[in-house]
Amino acid sequence: MTRVGRRIAELSILLGPVTLFLAVFFLGPLIIMMIYSWLAPGLYGGVEWQFYPHNFGRILGFADPAFEEFDPVYLSIFFRSLKIALITTFCTLLVCYPAAFQIARLPDRWKAFCLFLITLPFFTSLIVRLFIWVLILRPTGIINGLFLWTGLIGKPIELIYTDGAIIIGMVYIFIPFMFMPIYASVEKLDWSLVRASQDLGANGFNTFLRIILPLTMPGIIGGMIIVFIPALGNFIVPAVLGGAKVLMMGNLIEQQFLYARNWPFGAALAMLVMTAVLVLLWFYVRYEMRRGGDAAVTR
């Protein structure tokens, strides 16, 4: 066998299984979803095999009024999801960025311990952790209990089943996802560059803006993407902490598939979320290419 031939055989053995697995169990269903989103809903669930653009029409406002009515509620749920996901992303960033610097400067032993603490939640059930927040936030929960007891408030304030509750829960579960990429880039930061900047006359603010921020930007952007994408489609947190009052895209899609049994409409909603994510990723790839491209252009 030639060397190239052997290399191909090697690669197909190494990459074959995972390619096959993803093709059958990820790409396949995804294509089915794409097709379903353009089909008509069946009377008792399932699909009718006919072209039917009104699933998207219902969301975006060009529905055939005879069958499906345009309802701005879907778009408003989409934008609320977008808003909550963005707020979650920025809040986790705000929490994780300074923390990464503090932890990166600790002695090795403490560093390892702090990283362990941050990954600790992964070892506990997500549902259990979210229900703890229910105990904290509900009208008879810890916060309200404390405020009532101290007399700061006369009656329980509404904490749970609000956007705020969802954001608290999301920030809580996504902190480790934001922290890891940021920490990786902060840990890599060469502090002699910071000294060089100060030596050349830059104060702390300028040094941060011109040296520290650009050099840790890959971690910031990586963390934002890793948090934003699952936050946008998340349905567990709104289900537990938003109750029936605050819906996000994830819950809406879940409802369409499981309760309304309108698969095509659920698929169309899912495609909308995916498009939003892909647009975001496209900007990211362009950013990465420009960064890598700098070197190529001037070579």
Added chain:
Amino acid sequence: MPESIVRLEGARKAFPLPEGGVVTALGGIDLEVEKNEFLTLLGPSGCGKTTLLHAISGFVELDSGRIHVDGQDVTDWPPHKRPVNTVFQNYALFPHMSVAENVGYALSIAGTGRQERTKRVDSALAMVGLKGLGNRLPRQLSGGQQQRVALARAIIARPKLLLLDEPLSALDKNLRAAMRIELKNLQHELGISFVFVTHDQEEALTMSNRVAVLNGGVVQQIDTSDKIYNKPVNTFVASFIGASNLFEGRLEHSAAGAKVVTAEGDAIHCAATRKTEPVTALIRPEQFSLATANPAREASLDVEIDQVVFVGSVFELYCHSASGRKIIATVPASEAAAVNTASQKKKARLGYDPAAVHLITTKDAEP
């Protein structure tokens, strides 16, 4: 008296050790750097030379003592306010900026206009021989070129003083030798003082106006290169710089002249007038010779030869005296015949000029 650009008074700094206790990095240093001077801080690792440099640039806060730069007390100034710039050991070039942006960083921070900045960046790059490479990224340059970028970046703001932290240690040998000369020329051209940190004595001796030899956080000797080499004030300096034969003993006077007699019984003739107590006589290896040119004036030492090593320009003779004291002598390559005879006999009579024997009377400085 020459004007001084930097003056340190009683600079002290101790660092706590992780396992408890402290290590004294600076044990009370008084030092002046003159205008247009190339001063080298030389010493073994851990002698405090880098701490001293960082104290001047502001990255190390002194426990006590004052630092004046250009007549101003800068002891409590943060690094970015001090009129000094540094060439860092690993260059510390900003990887996300082009060469021109790196070099122009200080100007852009200071708010210098774009036109003026471009002009000065170009001239700084030309000065270090990197004309036309402004658009490259640091990682696209060789080690030597990166070194020059770091240099250009540090001189562009025309600091009162340039600090260089072992800047040549990462370069290969030939490049290092070339950069030494360039640095020296650059310093002359710019007319600013350089404080250069190194553990390489050859570097120190060839480039500097004055060398400050540090050990244990204190200045052992600060003097010109040849004084440091030929007239070291203590045994640390004598043994740290170059190879040396040290004979510590008591000075004895007799009709034949003065000599230093060691505890083991070796006697080294010297020209001493004072009746000093314990002294150490220093004879550099090249002060010995095999051929006794002037028997009347020269003294000699009988030794047994252990090993002869030819290193090109000289023969190195590793010997021991009758008392067993190890002695090293170097003999020019031109005296190959004499070396051969001596190495066959395993014995030699090493001649030296008693007048050239340097006597060390002071102890090593301690904090």
